[in-house]
Amino acid sequence: MTDERQKKRAASRERQGASKNDRPTESPPFDLQALARATAFSRPPHDDPPRTGASCVGNQTPDASTRGKPEGVREAPPSSIAELEGGSGGPRSSMARDREITLTDEVELERARVASALGREAPRMPATTSVLTMANAAARGASEGPAASSPVGKLTQADVKTGVLGAVHGSGAPEITQRVIDDPAAEMHERFSLGDYTGALELAELILADDAKNLEAAECSENCRTVLENMYSARLGPAGGVPIVVVPNAHMRWLSMDHRAGFVLSLIDGKSTLDTILDLSGMPRLDALHILHDLVQQKVVAVK
């Protein structure tokens, strides 16, 4: 899609008095493939905890300051619709263009559509809203009760939720962007204050890897772990709940999961409680909770 076509579309929208918050009823007015790629780029490898590291934080708009970066510093991909729209007025960086690839994967296109659908709501969130925060917001909304009807024609609320969470937690896409963080401690605190506990935890652990005695990072790591553990525990229900596998055995191998999730899944016998499975997993509690939470989200497991 060319910039000219985007400009025409924007003008047309203005004539119709459409606001930026409107949900799309047709193909989104931006480069769908670029968005899909951006969404995919913001996904870490499946083994890692969900994170909103430099690659997926949407609190920087591409302005003059981000162009013409020194060599070695890669540009962060646009992570929200607002950002993409903001960028539509001017030429996009040649570096971003260089990375463009043709999307033929239906799943990725679907993710892009989902992201576009939710992205329309972005302006209602704080300017610094990250993809994870959006995902968590969507997940919270879903868990609080039936949400408003699906913003995308054929998609259900569950599809949207899965799509957004997939954008954060999913695996498969390579992580190719990095943003240099000048002051990791400040960034860690900022993320914590914004409720991005996964991102804050990741930074805290990076700091601790360099300086194991850093009390500030240790405290932040501890706090993040507590918050995340509580969050996942709350979503999974009482520790005495018994998880059961709801996917038939024959279909199991067609699911998308890594060996750690496979191991946790193998511990689910229909008798052991969540608490027992956490004990048996031998993993850090947060990792095990995260995997169980994802399995429930993916409807592979249900908790009785």
Next chain:
Amino acid sequence: MEKVIGIDLGTTNSCVAIVENGVPTVIPNRGGYKTTPSMVAVTEAGKRLVGHIAKRQAITNAENTVYAAKRLIGRKWDSPQVKNAIATSSYRIVRGPHADVRIVLRDKEYSVSEVSAMVLQEMKLIAEDYLGKSVGKAVVTVPAYFNDNQRQATKDAGEIAGLDVIRIINEPTAAALSYGFGKNVERTIAVYDFGGGTFDISILEIGSSGVFKVIATAGDTFLGGEDVDARIIDWLVQGFKDEHSIDLRQDRMALQRLKDAAEKAKCELSSVRETEVNLPFIISSGRNEALHLQRSIDRETLDDLSSDLVERTIDICRQTLSDARLRKEDVAEVLLVGGMTRMPKIQLTVAEFFEREPCKGVHPDESVALGAAIQGSALVDDKQEMVLLDVTPHALGIMTQGGNFEELIPQNTTVPTQRAKIFTTSRDNQTAVKIVVMQGESERAQDNELLGEFILTGLKRATKGSVEIEVTFEINADGIVSVHAKDLETGKEQSIEVTASSGLTREEITNMMEGARDYMVERRSTEEFEAARQEAERVSAEIERLFPQVEQIVASSDFGRDAIEKARGIVAKTRAAISRRDAAAVKAELDGLARTHRMFKGVVAKTH
């Protein structure tokens, strides 16, 4: 009459039984299983796991999971068995303060008796849950080759667990008891016991009036079903490596799943000819995609994989019969004990060796515990006449010149017994002699177990060989060994009473008992809280589910609004009590919750 439980404290699995209305019965654990893995683990959070739950995380938490503690119980730090265990165990084994063995779990040292006590405590709990009352007395089984220190260490474990171990009996004797219960048989039997971690063969004589005597016993403490599992794991790992060039052994989670699957496949192949091992998402490849392991294994493959292990058991049987100067024809019956004896190949091989079909009348997993329960019942019931003759598990004697061992009481001598022998001095003008009391079968003293030593002084100065000293060994019915040395000319004598030791002092045992009691109090209180919490959460959720309907019903009038507010208050108070982990407060709210639930249900039912 007080209930006495019988416990088979196995190397890999344990089992508890009682005699109820004259019928020996095995008690299932909470999971419904009749055997409980003899495994203890401590999680990262410091939680103690015993039994199946410990087994399920044994590989992923290998450093903090103790298995086969029985191989170490009552052993001295410098014994070859301990050295072997140090080389092969995943958990840390360190030297204790009395040259005994300690196990380190999450930076805390435990004596081996303490670890075994955790398993015994679990068995006690299983029995108490079943009987609905406290259990105090137990008969515990040990292998026939256990020496006095190992037996004492097992008794100490029972004491730490809060049990009064009224008798320690040999495992093959217990199996024979179970076999002979209610029958009046006089015959020589062989007990072929192939368990999870050890193999034992024992030849027993069942005499008139129910007298059981162990004629010979031998075995291999590092040969069991786990070795067969290991062969299946190797086979699966190699197959996967050939296909994907990935070694599954490098990943603990994969290995844990392989171990469970191998054991399951082995058990299934005892009843079916072929089974499938299906482990989806066993490992992630370098390309970040999960790989699956799916492979069929048949009985012939398992037989091939384990044939040398089975053959080793037969070699031991052959040697044992030879040592006991018995022919195969002298054995009237062969009892199969231990889970591995379910394997058809083993049944066939044993039948071929002994030239007779093995007896199928005893349960391979349960017979030892049942025998212990029968003995326990007989000990507290005066009406029962069964007599068990205990035998010395090993020969007893003294060290003589040149580091040789002189046997006074042979192995398998029934106790009580007394034997004496005359020795002479080995040097001219020797006025004192050191009596070194040992236990074992080796002719070299250093290979046997030191039980104690004392010095007899005041001997008359004379040329070597002219002073005669009579050494007498006596073992009473409680298994306590007394050794007397007497100068036959002067009449001077000296003696020692050899008391078996587990390597723990009385003070240590007392402290461990207190620790075990504290643990039980904490565990009971946690269980109480969990039970109350589950009930409270269930009823709270039911009430919350009914809120919208009840609110709708009372919406048209003011009547009932305060009831809804009260109900919300009760649910909120309950949740607060749960988050404080206040068991008493949660329990206190249960009545209110139940009343509210009944009321809400009533309102909804009347309206519809």
